[in-house]
Amino acid sequence: MCNDNNKPVTGTMTVANLHAIGDLRIEQKEIPTCGDDEVLVKIKYCGVCGSDIPRILSKGTYHFPTVPGHEFSGQVVYDKSGEYTGKRVAVFPLLPCFACENCKEERYVQCTNYDYYGSRRDGAFAEYLAVKKFNLIELPEGVSDEEGAMCEPVSVANHAIKKLEIARGEHLLITGAGPIGLIAAMWARSKGAADIYFVDIDERKLELAKSFGFKAYDSAVRIDAVLEGTGASSAITAAIGAVRSGGRIVLMGNPSFDVSLTAKVYQDILRKEIHLSGTWNSSYGERVNDWKESLAAVSEGKLPIKGLISHKVALEKAFDAVKMMAERKEFYCKVMIEL
Ligand SMILES: [Zn+2]
Numbered sequence: 001m002c003n004d005n006n007k008p009v010t011g012t013m014t015v016a017n018l019h020a021i022g023d024l025r026i027e028q029k030e031i032p033t034c035g036d037d038e039v040l041v042k043i044k045y046c047g048v049c050g051s052d053i054p055r056i057l058s059k060g061t062y063h064f065p066t067v068p069g070h071e072f073s074g075q076v077v078y079d080k081s082g083e084y085t086g087k088r089v090a091v092f093p094l095l096p097c098f099a100c101e102n103c104k105e106e107r108y109v110q111c112t113n114y115d116y117y118g119s120r121r122d123g124a125f126a127e128y129l130a131v132k133k134f135n136l137i138e139l140p141e142g143v144s145d146e147e148g149a150m151c152e153p154v155s156v157a158n159h160a161i162k163k164l165e166i167a168r169g170e171h172l173l174i175t176g177a178g179p180i181g182l183i184a185a186m187w188a189r190s191k192g193a194a195d196i197y198f199v200d201i202d203e204r205k206l207e208l209a210k211s212f213g214f215k216a217y218d219s220a221v222r223i224d225a226v227l228e229g230t231g232a233s234s235a236i237t238a239a240i241g242a243v244r245s246g247g248r249i250v251l252m253g254n255p256s257f258d259v260s261l262t263a264k265v266y267q268d269i270l271r272k273e274i275h276l277s278g279t280w281n282s283s284y285g286e287r288v289n290d291w292k293e294s295l296a297a298v299s300e301g302k303l304p305i306k307g308l309i310s311h312k313v314a315l316e317k318a319f320d321a322v323k324m325m326a327e328r329k330e331f332y333c334k335v336m337i338e339l
């Protein structure tokens with residue numbers, strides 16, 4: 001468990017390593033050594049993100065082999081300075097260049113030359129990972145390791161809901177009842193939204209949404225704001241149709257295909273004077289930090305995210321879990337790898 005002596009950890013560790021598209025292998029690797037600005041994190045949980053499915057099964061990573069996994073928590077078992085040793089942490093997975101114009105404005109997710117744990121460099125489908133101190137965020141008491149591993153989707157949802165500027169008593173529609181949509185709904189409720197409605201093609205996802213007190217959308221409802229979580233033309237069309245005149249739509253879903261709208265639907269954006277904007281990832285700066293807000297909200301019990309975990313699997317079963325998700329063999333919401 002805890003490395004009380006704060007000594008470097010050496011030897012080998014088990015990882016799930018992506019050697020080619022569709023070739024995720026369980027193997028042994030050297031435990032990484034830490035640079036001066038890094039600590040060694042013993043991984044506790046790593047979520048399987050929706051984006052990991054194409055990363056592992058169809059699109060691949062930037063180079064092979066790469067250890068996937070960017071939604072994780074763990075415990076620092078070695079920090080040369082001793083500062084973080086023993087602490088439980090979540091990790092912001094993006095490594096900014098700190099040199100580009102966006103980085104100078106703390107817009108790290110718009111960095112033009114970034115690195116990323118679990119896609120551009122090795123991530124947390126592994127027993128250990130060397131992590132830059134900049135990327136560490138300490139888990140407050142009352143936030144479990146599982147919840148810590150969900151800090152990334154919680155922060156993405158937080159960022160998106162802030163863009164929607166929900167006013168008390170408003171009616172919100174969310175298209176797509178996956179983990180981020182559901183977490184976004186929890187955020188919106190914590191900000192005083194009245195009713196929160198969902199559309200999803202999967203009836204079981206709607207049932208899950210209802211179990212958290214959210215509703216299935218019905219076209220008689222006047223919708224003030226929409227969070228579009230799918231990137232699908234049909235859902236964007238539905239969002240434009242549902243929102244009231246002068247309402248807001250925030251686009252969050254990352255499209256897998258080209259998006260097209262009919263002229264009629266496009267005209268609705270104009271006629272209804274819809275405020276349309278995009279959201280991307282999350283803020284992790286000194287001035288604005290979605291991650292710190294997320295952990296505070298979880299520790300205060302505002303976001304019942306634990307109820308989203310549908311599967312916990314061993315690292316050895318990571319590939320099976322990814323295939324299960326891709327083929328929708330079972331109903332799932334948040335799938336976690338437990339280390
Ligand atoms: Zn993710």
Ligand SMILES: [Zn+2]
Nearest residue numbers: 097100103111
């Ligand atoms: Zn940069």
